[in-house]
Amino acid sequence: MAGQLSIAKALNDALRKSLENDPKTVLMGEDIGKLGGVFRITDGLQKDFGEGRVIDTPLAESGIVGTAIGLALRGYRPVVEIQFDGFVYPAFDQIVSQLAKMHARALGHVKMPVTIRIPYAGGIGAVEHHSESHEAYFAHTAGLRVVSPSSAHDAHWMLRQAIASDDPVIFLEPKRRYWDKGEIGPAADLALHDARIVRPGTDATLLAYGPMVKVCLEAAAAAEEDGRRLEVVDLRSLSPVDFTTLEESVKRTGRAVVVHEAPVFLGMGAELAARLTERCFYHLEAPVLRVGGYHAPYPPSRVEEAFLPDLDRVLDAVDRALAY
């Protein structure tokens, strides 16, 4: 896998490798066969692995996740594609009451190696229900693991790690970054749930994941011109969160800003702020600030830019944090 691959292709390759390596791996979803998925993440896979491994399903998300659970009970390792973020809710009961709890209910007797891939978040000018950031619902749910990559390398390796995990993983794909390219290393260099310091800095820590990592990197670059050295941490995992890495960074910089697209109120930033404040109380020079979506349905695309955190909003928060 030398050279630059898009995140989309990196994911496609990860699925291919997973199908190759384990005959029990099956892909399920709407339009993932001949079409290769609306984002082409499963492109070519049905042709190569057959309709029995890359399964076009009826149009029913609860049905997809529910039957994936049954397949897992039979020893399969289903990888489900939910076509868009906004269409996962019909499957909510199967995810939070069935999939998430099965292992505990069975006192560990059965495993639930089900990966649910969801292209999520906004920024692509889509109509409603196609730009949701619902990670907080899943991260709040015990029994689920929740991750979101931000680079081609991580997309590839984290998906393979997610599929290999014997626990259910909600795998959130930052759809507006599908076409961003990057080098894919020869192996996973981190465990699935480790955070990554993607840019070291000293003055404040930016905490982000998925689509917002790029925005934070750009903000950090811009801040550098003003002589501010911002550290950027890519959480990568939202359940569990790698608080060890986060705490170390925040204790060093004394200031933190969390950035995500999801509404701020009860978004991931709430937990990060609460817990980091507890863990770094005497080190914080300012409250952990949050930049995110508003408490509103995701807006029509012509105003989504106002909804989405951007470089300016991030830097504005950094200004405020530094002003304490």
Place this chain on the structure above:
Amino acid sequence: MAGQLSIAKALNDALRKSLENDPKTVLMGEDIGKLGGVFRITDGLQKDFGEGRVIDTPLAESGIVGTAIGLALRGYRPVVEIQFDGFVYPAFDQIVSQLAKMHARALGHVKMPVTIRIPYAGGIGAVEHHSESHEAYFAHTAGLRVVSPSSAHDAHWMLRQAIASDDPVIFLEPKRRYWDKGEIGPAADLALHDARIVRPGTDATLLAYGPMVKVCLEAAAAAEEDGRRLEVVDLRSLSPVDFTTLEESVKRTGRAVVVHEAPVFLGMGAELAARLTERCFYHLEAPVLRVGGYHAPYPPSRVEEAFLPDLDRVLDAVDRALAY
């Protein structure tokens, strides 16, 4: 309504008054007719208002909420009962994608006066799916209002206010308190979304709602014996939260502990801690601490006491807060 009424009866009376006052009010749910609901909250109402106003529905929660939306579009004011907390998830799409967003999607042209009553949280020794505290899912969802009373008076008046509201309200009933009694005043003394200081104090603020208010009051009483004066604030509303009242209290006491049954990770406490830290940064002597459920499925009833916050865990947190 002189004398002491149980919360259950206070709710029953509120439904009766709402049915009397507005012919467009209809109740919908499973077993709410002849049986009067599994908790008897609708006891006698079908007999008095008929099957057209108190409607036993098919066993399908998405269907119930979805048709309630349709009835609201036709000018009705549906009050839905979900039988137990754990059974609301099949209706999740209808709640978060349809009900919550309809008013915004229609640019305000249609109102969604739908109240969804849910007996929630634990402490009654029930089997699984009957003790869930899922308020964070709803409070994170823009377009929904979320409230939870803790006394008979509030149960009665808040339910009437919720039904009268033109917005969707998730009305969370602390089921283990259904049989607690209290006096019901002649009128609502607070707006639906106002918090209430239920016990004034000076040393630290306990923040709670629903079933945990009583635990906090008991903790405060116990603490008083040790010479500690704890203020207890009943949030009453989780979306929106009355931060004005909370902030004033926390600035006064300098310390806060949030208590809820829901898992701590991304529970309401996360938002309260994050936002209060921001608003009271220079007043806080200690981080806002949280006492709540663990990141685990609600456990079998024989160990639920270990899962649920109790007086000891609350006081333990107060000790820790005061030790800063």
Place this chain on the structure above:
Amino acid sequence: MTVKSTARARKKAAPGVPDTLRATGTDAQPELVQLLTPEGERVEHPDYPLTTTPEELRALYRDLVLVRRFDGEATALQRQGELGLWASLLGQEAAQVGSGRAMRTGDYAFPTYREHGVAWCRDVDPLNLLGMFRGVNHGGWDPNEKNFHLYTIVIGAQALHATGYAMGVSKDGADDAVIAYFGDGASSQGDVNEAFTFASVYNAPVVFFCQNNQWAISEPTTTQTKIPLYRRASGFGFPGVRVDGNDVLACLAVTRWALDHARSGNGPVLIEAFTYRMGAHTTSDDPTRYRATEETEAWKAKDPILRLRTLLEKEGLADEEFFTAIDAESERLGLRVREGVRGMPDPDPTLIFDHVYSEPHALVDEERAEYVEYAASFEAGENH
């Protein structure tokens, strides 16, 4: 998967199936109600008599042409970048116009995202429909103004709204009826099947109008069902009919019958309009990846507009002048839509906060204030 993995799975039902079960088998060839053949022949159906005046036929023709023109214009506007997306109804004009024109003023329609032809019949301004595809709103029209609900994108959800609305109609003692539109793919959703149950047990005056356009994006109808979709209704205890969805007269007659059946207290009806999605699923889709051109070509011969034109011409019900006038009107419509869309202003970003709730909400108010202040800081040039 169609369970290709085991040979066994490919077998047909064993001959040993007991007789009591035969009735539920999948063998019967469904009758397709047709009043106007692809060749433009007017035929009769005993159960769905229809008398039409030449004027009515011309009006239907006008609807079909204008709806197609509007749709084509929208597709073009999407290509020009004026719309973010468009879901074309090409090929489904008859199903939509036939059913739409069967409705009375007091009836109510719950559409998906593709019912532009129904919107047309409900007299909804076409420009309203485009707002959502342009990204200036999520629909945003007043559903109660024309009894046409907002477009619903989450597949199947509106079937329950329609059913609840119809329950309300019953409670009001009104004799309105309701139509819930959805597609073949939607038939698999729990919500649609729950709607069938609610409508049936409450005897709600709702007609379920399923446009089986053969495709749910890239999935053929066989991915959703093994038997004709109209037969789903029988499992829920109400009538189902399959109608030629490219025959505007049959769609009109069957829907009119179904609405009357429903409004007279006989409960729901399922209509399966057998039609074809001639275009891509939406402008983002590439159907060459999953279906053969021959299939699409074959359906061209069944074009819903052509056959009505043939009838009008053959029977001498419309002259050249009429057709020319329609073409001209069509041009005017295209122009109005084009100009209307181009002139559609972007909303003010504070729209984000405007209608989250109908009554004040402290958090939204606070976030709005913060946003306004933040935005003003740019205008004032204070920032950066």
Place this chain on the structure above:
Amino acid sequence: MTVKSTARARKKAAPGVPDTLRATGTDAQPELVQLLTPEGERVEHPDYPLTTTPEELRALYRDLVLVRRFDGEATALQRQGELGLWASLLGQEAAQVGSGRAMRTGDYAFPTYREHGVAWCRDVDPLNLLGMFRGVNHGGWDPNEKNFHLYTIVIGAQALHATGYAMGVSKDGADDAVIAYFGDGASSQGDVNEAFTFASVYNAPVVFFCQNNQWAISEPTTTQTKIPLYRRASGFGFPGVRVDGNDVLACLAVTRWALDHARSGNGPVLIEAFTYRMGAHTTSDDPTRYRATEETEAWKAKDPILRLRTLLEKEGLADEEFFTAIDAESERLGLRVREGVRGMPDPDPTLIFDHVYSEPHALVDEERAEYVEYAASFEAGENH
């Protein structure tokens, strides 16, 4: 509501319904497959021949009696405070034993919370079932040990798990079959109907076994459907059969046929076992609030155990000694269950953290450590 609010809604389908729709009407009286009458008469059914040895009949009788005894013991244990709740199967023994005994070892059952009789046939230790009702676990047995899934409380969810499992069976090329149990109330859930679609299109070897016990807590079956439930299957393209659910032989024969039908690659079958919930919904329920004693009394005459006993006695297939032996075994089972439950220890609270994930999860590990430390602080007497 059954739409009592308008007179119109009470009307039956108008006579003017077109003929094409008649087939979907609700008039046909469903055939109830029966092999053993309430009077203990052995009758034949052309489609479901069944030959049984006296030994087999005695074994079925034993199952029925022991299952009822176990169930009664559990009800008593609940009253004594040893269980938090109990969902009695009283009256449904034949449906469960008949279907349970139709299964082969490799077949797999997905129960609700009431399938104690099926569990018995799968050889699951009855004490396992009681753990969940006592509150010491959520079931917790290894489903794969006896091919008996955990009890599922969220209505209908297991129908999809069963279907998925059956899809896996197909993929494996195995000839196992799967049974999904659910109730009449569950038939309204989206999940159950989605399971019908998936099972049908993937030809999955799954039998949907619906125990129509006439009630979903306080709601009669008419709240869920206007037509017999077995007919739901026809709307999804697979066979449906209604069987006398109080007739263990009919349940055995029909389920055996259905499982073989499914395992031979013919796809799913829906069985509606027409039976009655003789007791309360659960020990928390009070059925006097919603149903007449006469109804329950009438069903007593159809008791599933009595009729088999009559057959055994009448045909001289079992003697007094046999019945005495069963009674004694029954007593022993009662005793074992009673003692077993009373001796069931409360779990250590750290169970809360034990199986949230199968692999380490930092948050859970941290919370467990905090809990252990906190709990230890009490033991050490440090706190309060």
